[in-house]
Amino acid sequence: MSSADRIHALRGMRDVFSAGFARQRQVHAALENLLRAHAYVPIDLPVVENTELFLRKSGEDIAARLYEFNFKGRRIALRPEVTASVLRAYVEHLQDEPLPLRIQYSGPVFRYEKPQQNRLRQFTLCGAELLGAAGPLADAEVIHLACRGLESLQISHTKLIIGHTGILEGFLSALGLRNQLQSFLLRNMENVRKRGMSFVIEALGELFPDLGVSADGLADQHTSGDGKSQRLIAILREMNEDEARGAIAGLLNSLNIRIDASRADDEVVDRLLRKIREDDQAPKLRHALDYMRRLSTLVGEPEAVMEGARQLLDDFEVDRRALDGLENTLEALALYGELQAEIELDLGLSRGLHYYTGLIFEVRYAVEGGEALQLCGGGRYDNLVSVLGGNEAVPALGFAWGVERIASVLSDAESESLNRPQVVVVPIAEDDLQVAIDVARRLRERGLVVELSIDQRNLRRSLRHADRKDVAVVAIIGENEREQARVVLRDMRLRRDLQIGLADLESAVEGILNGDETLEF
């Protein structure tokens, strides 16, 4: 078969072989144990869900990244994350459980993105959710877990980055910006720092051309007209939709203004109203952008950032609850003792795909000469249970580690040996098979990893095979041994044969494996 006909693994999907897989399992085992020790109960969930679940949680933005298809009339998606499924399962089955409820999970997720270094289309998340717990202690527990898991694997050079969506979101919603603008600004908070305010303003101008925004900044005198019309506009703004609509229509009628015949009155009224609203939005937007500019500078060492944040909130007269909550979380986190990870506060941190309502955080691994590698991320999502149809709102937060990324950071030296057979049992001829199988079974019962040589290779080949796999002991059974109830144990490291009676099999093998050079039989 020519290579052109060969079937390859799909793009972004990996075959993981012995050493790499051993490493992943090592990572998984360490993380699972840590979570279990903190009373997080492992559960298993489906890999496919109704597409609607993910759309409802994360919004339409996620649709482009979904492995999503129509199957027998249903819209189905491979999960791009697990939190949505956990909460779906909670709403469906676990609402009678006493809260707080601690859940852990692990398994594959799928995201249709362009693969590259450290980014696959299928990868493994290991994560935890803490349901029914609000407040700083819950926040601190989860952050601590995320960091501690990496520490338990001896991963250093990590940085914990903590943010809080409430500090921007609270401000924006209090400001009374319309929803589209709010979500645009939330999405672009990160860009203020990464690409500069002018980039954001430019994007704003493209998306909302009617706002009169340009790269030079917001138009200063957007509202035209004299003082009287300003007052009129102010009055109209005070009215609700119907009142304002009626007032404008009445005004046009009473002045007997003739309207273009091809255009319905309603449409004219609409345009006027919209115009007035946007005039209203412009100064608020300007205010918001100023706030975001300040916010984007608030990154770094926690105390300094807190200090700057307090000043910012004072200057803009913003509610301090979010910031106080963050401070309490940091204090609670300190109760867990010193973290290895460097802590950074980043009040400009935002996470696009998710539905976070408060604390957000991630842990990054410093790659020399490259961009930091994010190893895990999470945050709080207090309204998600409601969004997914829960009987009552349940505060919740969680996070997930990226298993492959963590494994990629580990050296693979030790994990390789996990799969390697410790003993190879070689029957010389077919007549020796029964004894060989019995010998192998006895050794396996002692917990050893034993490979039975089952092909027709000669002894020479079997030894070579064992040697290349770095096996420590080869047990040889031939006619002579069989007749005398003996076995030849070849100590591969010391290149010597030990003739032992079958009764001493286990102790002799264990002696060789332990490097006992004084063994004599």
Place this chain on the structure above:
RNA sequence: GUGGAUGUAGCUCAAUGGCAGAGCACCUGAUUGUGGUUCAGGCGGUUGAGGGUUCGAGCCCCUUCAUCCACCCCA
């Protein structure tokens, strides 16, 4: 979605436009019951696919597919 590279044996890679090769791996034997070495031999290819230029294309041109890398974004 944007940009940059690369596709030759199972793997890693060579090959001025002129007979498609090496190392590793695999198989056989030297050695019929003793291993990392050595030696002899063997298997292995429609050079990703399709078209074009040429006496002649792995190499040049076009198209297409795939993969990798970076941006965006994220675990």
